[in-house]
Amino acid sequence: MKRRDVLRTGAAAALSTVLLGACVAERPTQSRSIDPGSAVIGISMPTKALERWNRDGAHLVEALQALGYETTLQYADNKTDQQISQIQNMVTSAVDILVIAPIDGTVLAPVVQSAKERGIPVIAYDRLIEGAEGVDYYVSFDNFRVGELQGQFLVEQLGLESEAGPFAIELFGGSPDDPNAAGFFGGAWSVLSPYFEDGTLVSPSGKVPADASGWQQIGILGWESAKAQSEMQTRLNSFYSDGTTLNAVLSPNDSLALGIEQALDARGFEPGKNWPLVTGQDADKANVINMLAEKQSMTVWKDTRDLGDRAATMVDQIAKGQDVEITEGAEFDNGVTAVPTFMLDPLVVTADAVPELLVDSGFYTAADLGL
Numbered sequence: 001m002k003r004r005d006v007l008r009t010g011a012a013a014a015l016s017t018v019l020l021g022a023c024v025a026e027r028p029t030q031s032r033s034i035d036p037g038s039a040v041i042g043i044s045m046p047t048k049a050l051e052r053w054n055r056d057g058a059h060l061v062e063a064l065q066a067l068g069y070e071t072t073l074q075y076a077d078n079k080t081d082q083q084i085s086q087i088q089n090m091v092t093s094a095v096d097i098l099v100i101a102p103i104d105g106t107v108l109a110p111v112v113q114s115a116k117e118r119g120i121p122v123i124a125y126d127r128l129i130e131g132a133e134g135v136d137y138y139v140s141f142d143n144f145r146v147g148e149l150q151g152q153f154l155v156e157q158l159g160l161e162s163e164a165g166p167f168a169i170e171l172f173g174g175s176p177d178d179p180n181a182a183g184f185f186g187g188a189w190s191v192l193s194p195y196f197e198d199g200t201l202v203s204p205s206g207k208v209p210a211d212a213s214g215w216q217q218i219g220i221l222g223w224e225s226a227k228a229q230s231e232m233q234t235r236l237n238s239f240y241s242d243g244t245t246l247n248a249v250l251s252p253n254d255s256l257a258l259g260i261e262q263a264l265d266a267r268g269f270e271p272g273k274n275w276p277l278v279t280g281q282d283a284d285k286a287n288v289i290n291m292l293a294e295k296q297s298m299t300v301w302k303d304t305r306d307l308g309d310r311a312a313t314m315v316d317q318i319a320k321g322q323d324v325e326i327t328e329g330a331e332f333d334n335g336v337t338a339v340p341t342f343m344l345d346p347l348v349v350t351a352d353a354v355p356e357l358l359v360d361s362g363f364y365t366a367a368d369l370g371l
């Protein structure tokens with residue numbers, strides 16, 4: 001069993017010391033008795049506009065149906081009111097269990113409360129639901145670890161432990177309404193901040209939060225590629241038009257990285273010549289293709305099949321009245337209650353590892369990637 005005592009910041013600040021290993025949690029919500037043979041599982045996903053959520057939804061349905069459950073899956077176009085209304089309809093139609101990936105984890109407390117009043121267990125999927133007592137479980141990847149991996153990759157690739165620098169870096173944060181984004185930046189900042197303090201890292205745009213809690217200042221709303229592209233264009237025009245070298249860009253996920261890479265392309269940066277290191281997350285297809293073209297340096301891969309399988313297992317354990325397996329000691333304080341959590345480990349993927357990790361595992365076909 002691997003033990004990591006880590007200091008967490010942001011939305012993940014409530015996380016207690018993480019002891020990686022499995023254990024079981026008593027189900028906090030006494031739900032009405034569920035007949036596994038006829039149970040209907042409600043699934044609420046944020047949007048189809050971001051590639052990964054399409055994967056998540058499809059795989060979750062497949063995994064639950066393979067266990068014999070009926071499912072109802074809805075996407076909310078990244079509109080919080082639409083997601084609330086869709087969830088409320090599922091509650092009214094008396095689904096037996098709810099699996100929710102929130103657009104904004106801070107606005108679902110009332111609808112989650114209505115689920116609790118009807119004895120409907122709720123699993124927060126990938127993103128925590130805050131301020132609600134009726135969140136029974138949370139299943140996600142270790143978001144702080146995602147950021148640590150991105151930060152450590154840049155430290156290694158730039159040689160910061162031995163090089164004096166200074167190296168120029170631009171920092172981006174995730175969507176300000178997404179609690180996961182606090183963990184991503186918190187993890188990266190925990191690794192990179194000492195290099196800002198000693199001057200090894202500098203940011204010509206000056207867009208550097210004073211500490212991890214300031215991540216929303218550099219956030220990109222809705223995780224939108226176009227917004228990231230526009231912000232990167234502005235920074236390139238304002239701070240790099242004199243030929244200043246840009247060594248790296250911290251991008252918390254692939255949709256932002258794609259926009260950043262489009263801005264670099266438009267500005268005439270050339271892979272293998274003056275193209276900076278660019279980080280990412282989610283192993284989206286366009287970004288993996290960019291990695292193979294040396295336009296992205298890495299992505300943090302969270303195999304959404306594992307996330308979906310784990311969520312389906314939690315549903316099955318709840319439906320059958322069994323103890324639900326969680327990660328020992330991993331609980332997230334959502335502001336109202338400590339939510340028992342199952343955390344999965346993310347993995348760094350670089351271009352050379354794409355065939356083995358992403359093709360051999362069946363996540364993509366070679367043809368998907370032009371291999």
Ligand code: GAL
Pocket residue numbers: 050052126127178180181223253255281282302
């Ligand atoms: C986060 C999620 C990331 C990425 C991002 C954009 O909450 O954990 O994996 O998908 O949203 O949707």
